[in-house]
Structure formats: structure tokens, C-alpha cells
Amino acid sequence: MMACRRVAGGFCSRLSRLSSFPISAARRASAVAHRPEAASRFLSPSRVLSRPLPLAPCRRVSFNVQDGEDFTERVINSDVPVLVDFHAQWCGPCKILGPRLEKAVAKQQGRVVMAKVDIDEHTDLAIEYGVSAVPTVIAMRAGKVLDQFVGIKDEDQLDSFVGKLVGL
Incomplete structure (x- = not known):
């Protein structure tokens, strides 16, 4: 085993020296x-x-909230409905829900956007919206809370939740 490592190590070092020549x-x-x-x-x-870069507009379906002012500007004053995903880096269910939620929002093709709020960085927002567990998702339109849920949902439930928000 040691001999294999020594041979492989020697090969790798010779290969790196050869590839570094101008x-x-x-x-x-x-x-x-x-x-x-x-x-x-x-x-x-x-x-x-x-x-040249492509000139087609690229609209992101989600964004990370930077601070309270950013939240007010991009969520409260938004022209389109917003799903606010309150999550934490250490939360396993949050890591499962996040991509599912982004996929459901992307299916709406710009009719709804998603704001991600890390509760460890923005505890003031979490307290203001009564977040006591993560993941918590709040549906907002024109600064008003319309609906919310706590925990993981499957893709069909998320599609229904997002579709309801867009259809209101």
C-alpha cells in the first residue's frame, strides 16, 4: 500500500512539473x-x-436579504408576490426545502420571487414576523402576510402553495 502511494505521489509531482512549463x-x-x-x-x-455577453434578461427567482432596508425595498415594496424563506445554515430541513421551494417558484416564470432570510443574521426580522421554528415560509403581497407554513412540504404541496399565491 505504501509503495502504491509513493509511486502515485512521484507520478503526480512529475506531472505537475511538466504542466507548469510555459x-x-x-x-x-x-x-x-x-x-x-x-x-x-x-x-x-x-x-x-x-x-459579447448575451443580452437576454436574466431574472433570478430568489435572493438573499442583506438587511432590514433591503427587506423593505425588495419584499415589502415588491410589485410581485414574494415568498419569504426564513432558514438557518445549521437546519437540515431548511437545506431540503430550499431547493424545492426555488423549483416551485421558478415554475411560475417571474410571477413570484423568493426572499431568503437567515434567522441567525436577521433575528430582528424573524422576531417581527413571529418565526419560532425553521424552516418557516411566509407568502406576502404588497407588504401583507397572506399565508404561511412551518416545516417541509413535498413538491406538489409547494406547487399548490405558490400557485395559490399567484392566483390571488
Whole structure:
């Protein structure tokens, strides 16, 4: 076993030394001329970064609340309904619910957004909205709480919950 590690370690160190040698411009041009498919490996960073970015609008379905002012601006004053996901980093059920909730919100194609509030960072918001357990999800429209639930829901229940908010 030790011999295998020693051999593998030696191979890895030799490989890293070989890959760190700079490639001359002549060798690069020769490789590109003889093998056009290798051209992409030798593109300079400036050429790669100068490509135009797509102009299609990219709308995120969720965002992290930064502070109380951000919450007021993006949740209370929002033109569209907002699902507020009160969660914590240490919460296992929160880690399961988060992606499910994002998927349900994404299905609505911009008719609803999701705000994520970490209760450890924003205890004032958690207290203000009566959050006593996580995950807690609150549905809001025009600054008013319309509905809420605590705990995990399956995808069908989440689709129904989000659909109800959009249909109101």
C-alpha cells in the first residue's frame, strides 16, 4: 500500500512539473496549425473574455436579504408576490426545502420571487414576523402576510402553495 502511494505521489509531482512549463509562441502556433481542434486550448484570456455577453434578461427567482432596508425595498415594496424563506445554515430541513421551494417558484416564470432570510443574521426580522421554528415560509403581497407554513412540504404541496399565491 505504501509503495502504491509513493509511486502515485512521484507520478503526480512529475506531472505537475511538466504542466507548469510555459509554452512558446512558436510551439503554440505550430500546434494550432497542425491540429485546429487544439486552438481552443491556446486562446489567450483576453480573447476569451472579450466575447459579447448575451443580452437576454436574466431574472433570478430568489435572493438573499442583506438587511432590514433591503427587506423593505425588495419584499415589502415588491410589485410581485414574494415568498419569504426564513432558514438557518445549521437546519437540515431548511437545506431540503430550499431547493424545492426555488423549483416551485421558478415554475411560475417571474410571477413570484423568493426572499431568503437567515434567522441567525436577521433575528430582528424573524422576531417581527413571529418565526419560532425553521424552516418557516411566509407568502406576502404588497407588504401583507397572506399565508404561511412551518416545516417541509413535498413538491406538489409547494406547487399548490405558490400557485395559490399567484392566483390571488
